[in-house]
Amino acid sequence: MATTLFRNARILTSTRTLERGWLLANGRAIASFGEGDAPDFEGASIIDSAGSVLLPGFIDVHVHGAVDHDSMDATPYAVRAMARFYARHGVTSFLVTTWTDTDTRIQRALDNAVACVGPQEEGATVLGVHLEGPYINAEKRGAQREQDVRWADPVEALRYLDTGIIRLLSLAPEFEANHWLITECVKRGITVSVAHTASTYAHMQKAVSLGLTHSTHTYNAMMPLTHRDPGTVGAVMTMPQIRCELIADNIHVHPVAMNVLYRAKGVEGVILITDAVRVAGLPDGEYTLDDRPVVVKDGAVRLPDGTLAGSTLTMERGLKNFIAATGESLDRLWPTSSLNAARAAHVADRKGSIEAGKDADLVLLNADLEVQLTMAQGRIIYRSGV
Numbered sequence: 001m002a003t004t005l006f007r008n009a010r011i012l013t014s015t016r017t018l019e020r021g022w023l024l025a026n027g028r029a030i031a032s033f034g035e036g037d038a039p040d041f042e043g044a045s046i047i048d049s050a051g052s053v054l055l056p057g058f059i060d061v062h063v064h065g066a067v068d069h070d071s072m073d074a075t076p077y078a079v080r081a082m083a084r085f086y087a088r089h090g091v092t093s094f095l096v097t098t099w100t101d102t103d104t105r106i107q108r109a110l111d112n113a114v115a116c117v118g119p120q121e122e123g124a125t126v127l128g129v130h131l132e133g134p135y136i137n138a139e140k141r142g143a144q145r146e147q148d149v150r151w152a153d154p155v156e157a158l159r160y161l162d163t164g165i166i167r168l169l170s171l172a173p174e175f176e177a178n179h180w181l182i183t184e185c186v187k188r189g190i191t192v193s194v195a196h197t198a199s200t201y202a203h204m205q206k207a208v209s210l211g212l213t214h215s216t217h218t219y220n221a222m223m224p225l226t227h228r229d230p231g232t233v234g235a236v237m238t239m240p241q242i243r244c245e246l247i248a249d250n251i252h253v254h255p256v257a258m259n260v261l262y263r264a265k266g267v268e269g270v271i272l273i274t275d276a277v278r279v280a281g282l283p284d285g286e287y288t289l290d291d292r293p294v295v296v297k298d299g300a301v302r303l304p305d306g307t308l309a310g311s312t313l314t315m316e317r318g319l320k321n322f323i324a325a326t327g328e329s330l331d332r333l334w335p336t337s338s339l340n341a342a343r344a345a346h347v348a349d350r351k352g353s354i355e356a357g358k359d360a361d362l363v364l365l366n367a368d369l370e371v372q373l374t375m376a377q378g379r380i381i382y383r384s385g386v
Contacts, residue, residue: 002027002045002378007038009049009364012056012334014353023054025360028377032356047386049364052372055334056353057092057361058315059341061168061271062130062216062245064097065278071096072290074108079116083123084381085281089314092361092376093125093351095168100133100144100196103156110163117165122381124374125361127345128167131160132216135181136196137172142221143289143309144196151177161188167345170195170216173207186211191344193245196221197232204235208242214344217275218244218261219253220308237264243344245273246336248318248325249311251300255325262326267333271340272318277301277310320369330369 004025011021011033022038024031064071066085069078079096086094096113098106113129120126135157138149152171160166161184169185170193171178185192194207195216200223204212215222215236223231236242237260244265248258252275262270274280279287279296287294294301294309301309319337323330335353342352350359364373364386374382 003041003043004047004360004375004378004380005038005041005044006047006049006054006362006364008051009054010051011054011354012331014339014355017331021054023354023362025362025375025378028359030354030356030358030360033354047364047373049386052367052386053330053365054354054362055330055365056338056351057363057374057376058090058319058337059127059345059352060086060091060094060274060315061341061345062097062132062273063094063276064099064310066276066280068278068282070278071098071113072101072105072109074105074112076112076116079112079126080120080123083120083126086124086315087122087374087376087381088371090316090363090365090371090374091124092363092374092381093127093347095127095130095345097130097132100136100141100148102148106131106134106160110160110165114163114165119377119379124381125376127347129165130168130170131166132170132195135171135175135178137174137198140172140196140198140221142196143303143307151175152181154180157181158184161185161190166190168193168214170214172197172199173210173212174199174203179206179210182207182210182212189346191346194222194232194236194242198223199232199235201230201235204232204239208239213241213243215242215244217247217252217273219257220247237261240269243269243271243340245271246322247275247311247313248272248322249299249313250321252308252311255321258322258325259327262322262328267335268340270322270336271344272315272322272336274313274315274318275311276313280312280314282312316365316369316371323369
């Protein structure tokens, strides 16, 4: 059983900041932590943090791919490659995220996730699946394929749910044909999110009454807020039941709009995501997403018609951008990169914050918020500079 001692770290715990602290990870769990000089722990591997900040590992509940691999490839090799890339960017766990596609391809991706769930070698842990689509609104499909958009058929959707791997499901709640699925997911403990939607405020009131509590890539692919029609955006901003995902890449959402969302929802109401696709981690150039051409330029991924098709964002960059947009400190905003996602994925009892007994899922950041070390369940899965 591996034991690791972090010392001389600035530690962001669930209740306070330890300006010069230590933390002991024993096996997969956080054993103890404190302020000042670290006690002697026989046999522990020592990491001198040299004043860097230790915080909960990032949890990405909406990420499709990276380094030329994607969840829809439906292979263990793809998931492992993605998990290793995410680990280099501070992610300790994530939801394998699907998109609108044929029944056959979605089922294959779900079955693959079932086989891969859990820790990955030198990579982040697979928590489960975020099923994004196919039960969305074709008018707001973004880069998703129109021919595969559909309403929730009970035979198909229940088969997906019966895999037991889905933790988060995104749909368009304006269609009554999708309402039964909201209720069924809530009964099974699956978080339901509004996504790719033309929902009005009234539609959202109904959806929340059924149990919807989440907003997928807020602002994007949903009805905007105007002064006479609050739309989907006005609803998710003002309804306290809803946590809002945010792609903080300064491309999908302007920094001022990020700040507006933060002022509306507070720390507890924002979940940073990447929505990264297979071109994340690759240089600018021309690629294909499935069989569709995309262009990657200056961090943006676009179809030939200019439609954004996911992102190349990494979690540490998203957190840095969000701090800059809001003017708040890391000490205050850290839950947006971990704890809030853990709550949405129903794993906050063991992940998402630094507490004794919780999983030793940790990320060490330097003063520039660059990742120096990532630890998942007590295993060092990435290390650079310490």
